[in-house]
Amino acid sequence: MATGGLYHLLLLIREIDLPVKRWEY
Structure with a gap:
């Protein structure tokens, strides 16, 4: 679950x- 949130x-x-x-370009 933690990895899913990070992803x-x-x-x-x-x-x-x-x-x-x-926008910068």
């Missing part, structure tokens, strides 16, 4: 990180 957080961070990189 979900990673996905959220990735989803937020991609748009941020696009």
Whole structure:
């Protein structure tokens, strides 16, 4: 369960990180 939560957080961070990189570019 703990690993599942971490995986979900990673996905959220990735989803937020991609748009941020696009805006920076």
